[in-house]
Amino acid sequence: MTTLIPDWLARQAALHPQRPALISAETRYTFAELDRWTGAVAARLSQLVPKGGRVAVLARNRPAYVAVVHAAPRAAITLVLLNTRLTAAELAFQINDSAPDALVAERELLAVAREVIAQKPVIALEDLAAPPGDEELPATLIDLSAPHTIIYTSGTTGRPKGAILTAGNHWWNAIGSLLNLGLRDDDRWLAVLPLFHVGGLSILLRGAIYGMPVVLRERFDPSAVWRDLTEQRITIVSLVAVMLQRLLAVAPEPFPHHLRCVLLGGGPAPQALLEQCAQRGIPVTQTYGMTEAASQAATLSPADALRRLGSAGKPLAPVELRIVTANGQNAAPGEVGEISLRGPTISPGYLGMAPRPPTEWFHTGDLGYLDAEGYLYVVDRRSDLIIAGGENIYPAEVEATLLSHPAVAEAGVVGLPDPEWGQRPVAAVVTQQTVTVAELIDYCRARLAGYKVPKAIIFLPELPRTAAGKLRRHELREWLMSRVGE
Amino acid sequence: MTTLIPDWLARQAALHPQRPALISAETRYTFAELDRWTGAVAARLSQLVPKGGRVAVLARNRPAYVAVVHAAPRAAITLVLLNTRLTAAELAFQINDSAPDALVAERELLAVAREVIAQKPVIALEDLAAPPGDEELPATLIDLSAPHTIIYTSGTTGRPKGAILTAGNHWWNAIGSLLNLGLRDDDRWLAVLPLFHVGGLSILLRGAIYGMPVVLRERFDPSAVWRDLTEQRITIVSLVAVMLQRLLAVAPEPFPHHLRCVLLGGGPAPQALLEQCAQRGIPVTQTYGMTEAASQAATLSPADALRRLGSAGKPLAPVELRIVTANGQNAAPGEVGEISLRGPTISPGYLGMAPRPPTEWFHTGDLGYLDAEGYLYVVDRRSDLIIAGGENIYPAEVEATLLSHPAVAEAGVVGLPDPEWGQRPVAAVVTQQTVTVAELIDYCRARLAGYKVPKAIIFLPELPRTAAGKLRRHELREWLMSRVGE
Numbered sequence: 028m029t030t031l032i033p034d035w036l037a038r039q040a041a042l043h044p045q046r047p048a049l050i051s052a053e054t055r056y057t058f059a060e061l062d063r064w065t066g067a068v069a070a071r072l073s074q075l076v077p078k079g080g081r082v083a084v085l086a087r088n089r090p091a092y093v094a095v096v097h098a099a100p101r102a103a104i105t106l107v108l109l110n111t112r113l114t115a116a117e118l119a120f121q122i123n124d125s126a127p128d129a130l131v132a133e134r135e136l137l138a139v140a141r142e143v144i145a146q147k148p149v150i151a152l153e154d155l156a157a158p159p160g161d162e163e164l165p166a167t168l169i170d171l172s173a174p175h176t177i178i179y180t181s182g183t184t185g186r187p188k189g190a191i192l193t194a195g196n197h198w199w200n201a202i203g204s205l206l207n208l209g210l211r212d213d214d215r216w217l218a219v220l221p222l223f224h225v226g227g228l229s230i231l232l233r234g235a236i237y238g239m240p241v242v243l244r245e246r247f248d249p250s251a252v253w254r255d256l257t258e259q260r261i262t263i264v265s266l267v268a269v270m271l272q273r274l275l276a277v278a279p280e281p282f283p284h285h286l287r288c289v290l291l292g293g294g295p296a297p298q299a300l301l302e303q304c305a306q307r308g309i310p311v312t313q314t315y316g317m318t319e320a321a322s323q324a325a326t327l328s329p330a331d332a333l334r335r336l337g338s339a340g341k342p343l344a345p346v347e348l349r350i351v352t353a354n355g356q357n358a359a360p361g362e363v364g365e366i367s368l369r370g371p372t373i374s375p376g377y378l379g380m381a382p383r384p385p386t387e388w389f390h391t392g393d394l395g396y397l398d399a400e401g402y403l404y405v406v407d408r409r410s411d412l413i414i415a416g417g418e419n420i421y422p423a424e425v426e427a428t429l430l431s432h433p434a435v436a437e438a439g440v441v442g443l444p445d446p447e448w449g450q451r452p453v454a455a456v457v458t459q460q461t462v463t464v465a466e467l468i469d470y471c472r473a474r475l476a477g478y479k480v481p482k483a484i485i486f487l488p489e490l491p492r493t494a495a496g497k498l499r500r501h502e503l504r505e506w507l508m509s510r511v512g513e
Numbered sequence: 514m515t516t517l518i519p520d521w522l523a524r525q526a527a528l529h530p531q532r533p534a535l536i537s538a539e540t541r542y543t544f545a546e547l548d549r550w551t552g553a554v555a556a557r558l559s560q561l562v563p564k565g566g567r568v569a570v571l572a573r574n575r576p577a578y579v580a581v582v583h584a585a586p587r588a589a590i591t592l593v594l595l596n597t598r599l600t601a602a603e604l605a606f607q608i609n610d611s612a613p614d615a616l617v618a619e620r621e622l623l624a625v626a627r628e629v630i631a632q633k634p635v636i637a638l639e640d641l642a643a644p645p646g647d648e649e650l651p652a653t654l655i656d657l658s659a660p661h662t663i664i665y666t667s668g669t670t671g672r673p674k675g676a677i678l679t680a681g682n683h684w685w686n687a688i689g690s691l692l693n694l695g696l697r698d699d700d701r702w703l704a705v706l707p708l709f710h711v712g713g714l715s716i717l718l719r720g721a722i723y724g725m726p727v728v729l730r731e732r733f734d735p736s737a738v739w740r741d742l743t744e745q746r747i748t749i750v751s752l753v754a755v756m757l758q759r760l761l762a763v764a765p766e767p768f769p770h771h772l773r774c775v776l777l778g779g780g781p782a783p784q785a786l787l788e789q790c791a792q793r794g795i796p797v798t799q800t801y802g803m804t805e806a807a808s809q810a811a812t813l814s815p816a817d818a819l820r821r822l823g824s825a826g827k828p829l830a831p832v833e834l835r836i837v838t839a840n841g842q843n844a845a846p847g848e849v850g851e852i853s854l855r856g857p858t859i860s861p862g863y864l865g866m867a868p869r870p871p872t873e874w875f876h877t878g879d880l881g882y883l884d885a886e887g888y889l890y891v892v893d894r895r896s897d898l899i900i901a902g903g904e905n906i907y908p909a910e911v912e913a914t915l916l917s918h919p920a921v922a923e924a925g926v927v928g929l930p931d932p933e934w935g936q937r938p939v940a941a942v943v944t945q946q947t948v949t950v951a952e953l954i955d956y957c958r959a960r961l962a963g964y965k966v967p968k969a970i971i972f973l974p975e976l977p978r979t980a981a982g983k984l985r986r987h988e989l990r991e992w993l994m995s996r997v998g999e
Contacts, residue, residue, distance in 0.1 A: 030516070030681075030857050031871065032831045041887050042814065042827050168833075195516075202688055206723060209696040212816070236830075237692060328528065330698070341528050344722075345518045347654075371516050385517065401527050 030171045030195070036062050036097045037166030039238035047240040050215075050259065051090045058238065061094065066163030068098035068156050073164060075148055076104045076128040081177070083107040083127040083144070084152075084223070085118070085136050088245045091156030092222050093231055095131060100175055100194060101164055104128075107177045107189070108223040111136060112418075112476040117187075118143040121179050125189050125378060131155055171195030177378060178225055180318045180419065187424070189378035190318045192225070199371040200229060200321035201236040203343030207326050208263065208288055208312070215240045217255055217264040219247040220417070226265055226292055229322035249273040257283050267293030267417030269448050271311070272300055281308070288312050288329055292322075293417030294449055295405060301336045315339035315366075315405050319374040319389060324348065325403045338402040339395075346370040349388070350397055360399040363406050366391045411500055413442030413450045418478045420452050422500070425481065428474050429454060434462035439490045440481060441504040443511060453507050454481035457489055483511050516657045516681070522548050522583045523652030525724035533726040536701075536745065537576045544724065547580065552649030554584035554642050559650060561634050562590045562614040567663070569593040569613035569630070570638075570709070571604070571622050574731045577642030578708050579717055581617060586661055586680060587650055590614075593663045593675070594709040597622060598904075598962040603673075604629040607665050611675050611864060617641055657681030663864060664711055666804045666905065673910070675864035676804045678711070685857040686715060686807035687722040689829030693812050694749065694774055694798070701726045703741055703750040705733040706903070712751055712778055715808035735759040743769050753779030753903030755934050757797070758786055767794070774798050774815055778808075779903030780935055781891060787822045801825035801852075801891050805860040805875060810834065811889045824888040825881075832856040835874070836883055846885040849892050852877045897986055899928030899936045904964045906938050908986070911967065914960050915940060920948035925976045926967060927990040929997060939993050940967035943975055969997050 039048070040062035048061040056064065072095075076082050082104050086092050099106045107125045109118055122130070122144050129148040132140035140149045175194040179187040216234060218241055220227035234241035242259045244251060247270050255261055262285055266274070271291060289304070292314040304311045310333075314326040325348060327340030342348035347369040350358035358364035367388040374389070376382040383389060392412075395405040413420040422440035429438035437457035442450035456467070464484045471480045485507065491499040525534070526548035534547040542550065558581075562568050568590050572578050585592045593611045595604055608616070608630050615634040618626035626635045661680040665673040702720060704727055706713035720727035728745045730737060733756050741747055748771055752760070757777060775790070778800040790797045796819075800812040811834060813826030828834035833855040836844035844850035853874040860875070862868040869875060878898075881891040899906040908926035915924035923943035928936035942953070950970045957966045971993065977985040 032857060033833055035830070038830050042830075044886075205691065205696070209698060210691070211695055211697065344521065344524050344528075347519055371518060400530075 031168040032171065032198070034101060034166035034169055035198075035232075036065055036235040039235060043238050046238065048234065049090055049093055050240060050242045052245070054090065056090065061097070062166070063159045063163060064094045064156070065097040065101060066165065067159035068094045069101040069164035070162040071155055072098055072104055072129075073102040075150065076102070078103040080128040081105045081107050081125060083109055083122060083125065083130045084132075085109040085111060085130060085140050086133040086152050086223075087111055088218065088222050088227065088243055089133060089152065090243065091133075091152045093241075093243065094156050095152070096222070096228065096231055097235060098164075100169060100173070101166055103173070105174045105177060108228065110179075110221070110223050110476065112478060114474055114476060115139055115142050116474050117476060121187060121189070124179075124187075125177055169194050169198075171198055176225075176228065178223070178228075178318045188380070190374045191376060191378060192318075192321050192374050196321040196372050196374060197229065197232045198236065199345045200323060200343070201233045203345045203372060204229075204233060204323055204326070205237065206344045207328055208290075209329075210237055210239070211262065211287075213260065213285065214262045215242060215260060217242045217244070217252065217259070217261040219244045219252060219270070220265055220267070220293075224417075225318045225322045226267075226316070226417070230265060247273075249277045253278045256286055260285050262286060263288040263290060265290045265292065267291070267449075268296040268300060269416040271296075271304070272447065275300075275303060275307075275309075286310065290314055290323075290326070292316050294414030296337075297449075298337055305333050305336060313337070313339050315393075315395075315403060317391065317393075319391075320346070320368055321372045321374070324368050324372070327402075331402075335402055337404065338398070339405050340403060341401055342368075342370075342403070343372065346372055348397075348403065350395060351388075351390070358396060361396055363394055363396045366393045366395045366403070366405070411441075413440075413452050415442070415445070415448040415450050415452065415478055418476075420450075420479050422452070425452060425454065425471070425475065425479055428471055429456055429467065429481075431474075432462070432467060432470050434458050434460035435467070437490050439498050439500065439503045441500060441507060443504070443508055451482045452479065453511055454484045455487050455490060455503055455507060456484060457487055485510060517654040518657065518684070520587060520652035520655055521684075521718075522551055522721040525721060529724050532724065534720065535576055535579055536726060536728045538731070540576065542576065547583070548652070549645045549649060550580045550642070551583040551587060552651065553645035554580045555587040555650035556648040557641055558584055558590055558615075559588040561636065562588070564589040566614040567591045567593050567611060569595055569608060569611065569616045570618075571595040571597060571616060571626050572619040572638050572708075573597055574704065574708050574713065574729055575619060575638065576729065577619075577638045579727075579729065580642050581638070582708070582714065582717055583721060584650075586655060586659070587652055589659070591660045591663060594714065596665075596707070596709050596962065598964060600960055600962060601625055601628050602960050603962060607673060607675070610665075610673075611663055655680050655684075657684055662711075662714065664709070664714075664804050673907075674866070676860045677862060677864060678804075678807050678860050682807040682858050682860060683715065683718045684722065685831045686809060686829070687719045689831045689858060690715075690719060690809055690812070691723065692830045693814055693826075694776075695815075696723055696725070697748065697773075699746065699771065700748045701728060701746060703728045703730070703738065703745070703747040705730045705738060705756070706751055706753070706779075710903075711804045711808045712753075712802070712903070716751060733759075735763045739764045742772055746771055748772060749774040749776060751776045751778065753777070753935075754782040754786060755902040757782075757790070758933065761786075761789060761793075761795075772796065776800055776809075776812070778802050780900030782823075783935075784823055791819050791822060799823070799825050801879075801881075801889060803877065803879075805877070806832070806854055807858045807860070810854050810858070810877075813888075817888075821888055823890065824884070825891050826889060827887055828854075828856075828889070829858065832858055834883075834889065836881060837874075837876070844882060847882055849880055849882045852879045852881045852889070852891070897927075899926075899938050901928070901931065901936050901938065901964055902934040904962075906936075906965050908938070911938060911940065911957070911961060911965055914957055915942055915953065915967075917960075918948070918953060918956050920944050920946035921953070923976050925984050925986065925989045927986060927993060929990070929994055937968040938965060939997055940970045941973045941976060941989055941993060942970060943973055971996060
């Protein structure tokens, strides 16, 4: 029995037509305006893409992106959100895999867009999202079981997988966040995270579901964020650790009183940063989330934010979380195991793979433990996952790229600590032909998003491996750390 | 595909074990304590009632009632909530119709309970809800499609019908209310409405779903409410109009600043009362609700409370509301029609009747219109429904009782305006044998809850009827009004 609910944006437009919905550098839209715009974009989209089809989006944070995000479900179209930092080859893989019926790209990225998709329409975001004209698609009911978004998350195999998020995954996540953080009349959420990541996207959806203004910025700029916090009377902002560090550097005054939550996600935060924020009275709320959980899975409640430094809190109300030991049992308090999740916020699965039944657990691959009071501490993201400035880097993907170079016989990539970005990727390779580090880095740069390109490459006669030939990643990491250092 | 979510009370107990969950005259329970108590009551209930069975509850507002409400779903048992003001005959009808596996009654009502149920266990609430012992039933997942509560609502046929409310109906209603009213750290909801009505019950469920303290009182006492508002730092209170009037009479001082919402339901409110509250700056939020909608269906948002006096606001976010004209079309703005509802808060149907598919509209029988901006104005509750002090009285039920008296040939019951209770029931009868008004009133009193007994009975030679013999209720009402007056 599927659940149908009124289109959330249309409902908030009916409830609060004049309330600001979206504030950007250029302009501001009320809920009524954003809803009308969404209807117009939905009408245009439905000319390009059949019901049940897919539209890929390649754009940075722009107001028009928001209209497309709300318009696609209104036209019964699933969104495929593309990371603008990917190379053409990486994008082409995701396009081939998700087979969208059309690609919407901001004008500056049209050339790339045309390069990566063949025989399907490519539309400029600016044209698609022109002001409302004659035709508007009316809002209909939202089917919570319908696929809403596809976002690629790289896996340990090195091949990115398209995680499917339903409308219900997003709805339940928004409600789970609401039950944790509360909701006030004056709430305004600042969105500086990319909208093609679930961390940014989920802010838009919360805005529409709660009837809450969202202030959208094209990129993170610490001085601009500091100005926004005050001038836009921001009450909640989502940041990753490197952004918060930069913000602190430009923010000498006390933080404004109305800022009630700095939602800090995108990987582990340095303890020193958390302590500095605690000393300055900044209400940092750590969260543990991921694409497959439609953003937050566990979040420290504001009341606990300063008392539980370093914890990612407790699971959101609709989410079950357990720590599974190597033999499949529930871990004891304090015992490290794999973090596993279940509930209506969790993705039903990946494109082209069998869906996970809702009663089955999603095994994150991340390691953590619960303390005696049930607070989650994340010990290590999926053993080999590297997180640099909130972007996930899967070593297997970088290793596969290095291995595709004729000179490289073996490759191992690990994350080393980086004071600014949290981690940086570093590679060790065994060569079979002569090659220089610069050549390999250029080779990677042509094939991988910049943030994935190793910051250092070390030549070794052999890589540490198990008897079965499996890379001893931990050992390699220790060794590289002693060589390359912090 | 059914949706499973963690047991809401257990989850809030895990999140906020030490937060007060339930404050009553005798004691206060933290979320951890209420959760443990619930587990113990669930273990005892599961000894009496099989999984999938039903337990009826006959009790006034007591802390133990709260434990039973949360325990029943934990034991996969559906609650049948009985109105303590009903007569034994009325209760017996509901017991026969709902066929519970056991009846839980507070000690003072045990004699009545034993009278109305045969061959099934009758347990004292006080014994069932004794402090936790050895055994506690652990919390499991809540299946949102599972029946949670059965509450009888009398129909136009004169036979009460058991409205089934699923766990999901309650959950979605709580979330819809949350999206409208917001949620603050310091929220505390005062419950003086009976827990056997959906208006009182829904407060308990919101408390458990939000992790919000509920202050429970056994009955409405205006001076006690006034004291609670201040001393208990109540932020939200649910009242019906007659209660609010009595509260104003004892509340000379300005209302406390932290009181942010007086949720006013249970039928239409007199305009003079709303204006008086507006003048005194009391944040009255009118709501239009009913059992079948799991309480609120439309509610005025706090921001509009003083600007839209007399409106019941806009539908809750998960609810669709339309006004249907006599020919089945959507009414134009300002045009009166039947209020119809759809969405995940709406009951799937009544016991013993075919369930309503979720895509079909629930026709409330109430008349209203939407203004040009979509605000609901309720013109008349189900043409013949009488609401006295928040209690629904169905004329057909009172008429059927009068007609069962051998002296009565015809009977018509209408609601006349009452300055204190909103309405009072008045009857007109055509007799076929000699009988006195006092005799008829005694006869009703023995068979009907006190609030349903006609406050006046007029003897007429005939009742106004249509050619088809249908009572012209409106005409009778006008005539009685001129005779009996206000």
